[in-house]
Structures are given as structure tokens and as C-alpha cells.
Amino acid sequence: MSRVSRRTVVPLLLVLVVVAGIGLYLFQPWKAFTDTAVNEALPTASAPEVKDGRQMKGNPGGMKGKAAGTKGGEPSMTSTRPKDLAEGRFVTHEHGTSGTARTVRLADGGQVLRLEDLKTSEGPDVRVYLSSRAADAAKAGLGEGAVALGKLKGNLGNQNYTVPAGTDLSKFRSVVIWCERFSVSFGAADLAPVSG
Structure with a gap:
């Protein structure tokens, strides 16, 4: 291969590699096969309230006896x-x-x-x-x-x-x-x- 053709082919190959890489990134063709x-499950409610690093339970205020609800x-x-x-x-x-x-x-x-x-x-x-x-x-x-x-x-x-x-x-x-x-x-x- 002559020097003239090498000077033409090598940059052309580099351009093709870059274009192929961009195409793979954009289209991600492998996803057609995955x-x-x-x-x-459907969630029933959001996560329990957290205060001072501790999860709040049924009686967060520390009240004794019956409370509303x-x-x-x-x-x-x-x-x-x-x-x-x-x-x-x-x-x-x-x-x-x-x-x-x-x-x-x-x-x-x-x-x-x-x-x-x-x-x-x-x-x-x-x-x-x-x-x-x-x-x-x-x-x-x-x-x-x-x-x-x-x-x-x-x-x-x-x-x-x-x-x-x-x-x-x-x-x-x-x-x-x-x-x-x-x-x-x-x-x-x-x-x-x-x-x-």
C-alpha cells in the first residue's frame, strides 16, 4: 500500500470508528434483544415518619392510655x-x-x-x-x-x-x-x- 493511500485510509477508519461509537451510544441496538x-406490589402508604434517627411507632408522643384513633x-x-x-x-x-x-x-x-x-x-x-x-x-x-x-x-x-x-x-x-x-x-x- 502506498503512502498516499495510507494517509487516506487511516483517517477514514478513525472517522468510521467514531461514527460507529456515536451510533451505538445513541441507538443502543442491543436493547432490541433485551x-x-x-x-x-402496590404500596399502601409512604414510609413511617423518622425523627431524631428513630422510627416513630404507634404512640410517637409517648402518651399513656388511649388516644384518639x-x-x-x-x-x-x-x-x-x-x-x-x-x-x-x-x-x-x-x-x-x-x-x-x-x-x-x-x-x-x-x-x-x-x-x-x-x-x-x-x-x-x-x-x-x-x-x-x-x-x-x-x-x-x-x-x-x-x-x-x-x-x-x-x-x-x-x-x-x-x-x-x-x-x-x-x-x-x-x-x-x-x-x-x-x-x-x-x-x-x-x-x-x-x-x-
Whole structure:
């Protein structure tokens, strides 16, 4: 090989290696062949209050005898159960997506989004959003005021996402599985209020 051709080939190979590396980083093609399954139970309430490094139990103030809502100084077992607020089924956008999305108010007043029987694709930087747009419209974008709930924990299974305190869930029409890197929706679910 002549010197002229070496001078041409070596830089060209270096450019190809850099381009291939960038492509692998952006597209992460191996994720087309992998799955991450998550199977979380629905939480019943947030963690117990912690004060001065100690977990507070049923009688945090050290009061003796019966207190309101207790029996013999022990905590009452009549706490409120989680309540479904809205739910919907996923529809496919850019990647096959199925399963159910539910918004739930917990016994302590906290709110979570629960994804059940989720099946979608893995991808680079996939996140879960609440959107003010309907599921079909979310295919074109999340819309104004969308709330990020975090990275998708797994592309299969049952998982929970904490809704930030103070979020008015009635303002959101859908849940969207969104690829942040390429600004595309994998799938979305319309949220319809649960009666009763």
C-alpha cells in the first residue's frame, strides 16, 4: 500500500470508528434483544415518619392510655385503603405497547401511577410522563405542562411511580411512555376517572 493511500485510509477508519461509537451510544441496538421485568406490589402508604434517627411507632408522643384513633395506646387498624382515581389501557405508538395504567391515592394521601402487565420495548432514555393530551395526540408530543415521573423501570411487568406532591391529577388525560433521546412516544394510555 502506498503512502498516499495510507494517509487516506487511516483517517477514514478513525472517522468510521467514531461514527460507529456515536451510533451505538445513541441507538443502543442491543436493547432490541433485551427485556427488563419489574414486579412491584402496590404500596399502601409512604414510609413511617423518622425523627431524631428513630422510627416513630404507634404512640410517637409517648402518651399513656388511649388516644384518639387508638385502642389501648396501640395504633388503630382502620386505615383507609388505596383508592383508584383513573385508569386506561395502553395503545401502541412507535413500539408495540400494552398493559394498564392506574392512578391511585394511597392511605396516607400520597398518589402513585401504577403500570400493570406492561409490555413495551426497551430503548435509550425511556421515561414515564403524565400528559394533558389524549393518548392519540400524545403521539405527536407530550404537550404543555407534562409531568415527568422518572425513567421507565422496566419494559415488562408491574411498577409504581410516585406522583409529585401537589399534582392535580384531574388535569392530566394520559400516561405516556416517552423516549427522551428521540422525542417519540412508545405508547400511551388515556386516563378515565373510576366511578365510585
